[in-house]
Amino acid sequence: MTPPSIPDLDQPRDNGDLVFTAPWESRVFGLVTAYLEATGQPWEAFRQRLIVAIAAAPAGAGYYESFTVAFEALLAADGVVSPEA
């Protein structure tokens, strides 16, 4: 059995870096960071939900998909959106 390969090993990069592969990924990252700052919450408040979302994600799900799920969970916990949204 071949172990799963690690994506993008050959992606061109230098000391700068391609950190987002699509604009929406940068939006959700910026959104979470700005929201935590605006509401005075530490990154840890989000991180615990990110761990849960990554663990629950279907195989092949992208990192920023899980990131979005985790943010929705945080917003639901904060009462900003309803849990099923």
Next chain:
Amino acid sequence: MTAHHLHEPSATEQRVAALESLLVERGLVTTDAIDAVVATYEQDVGPMNGAVVVARAWTDPAYKQRLLTDATRAIGELGFGGAEGENMVVLENTDAVHNVVVCTLCSCYPWPVLGLPPRWYKSAAYRARAVREPRAVLAEFGTTVPDGMEVRVWDSSAELRYLVLPQRPAGTDGLDEPALAALVTRDHMIGVRR
């Protein structure tokens, strides 16, 4: 690979856009604040910061000692700190030990010195395999660790953020700090390259 997904309209993308509209409408965030965060991590913060730290440690033994003793403070001396830069630990590579960093649960990473993690760092494959078979993973990065050298894998968390201090390459005695910093890459400081 799921390349076909890249070309389909993404439900997640639409959810993100809807969340942004909602939060902006409620006055919880501003578009400017989001733009500023993105610009910071795309342009201003990245491995070039960590490279400065490494180059200083290579040229100033007293600094290196402070870095190994209290990394957060020593990194702060050079002006780097802030979100995800607390509780830093610097791991020194030696002739006997090579260090590799992973976050098995999510994507913990020292933002002020390395920026945001690359895609492979966040992948399920790297998170699982770096611990299970580090030498095989290193080989995929083109990195060979001699048989007699120990490979230590460190699992990042909110409590501890790691930065690898690579060994100074031979033949660099004449180089000044900026020239040395230019030799140091992100992958050296995660430990997937030697």
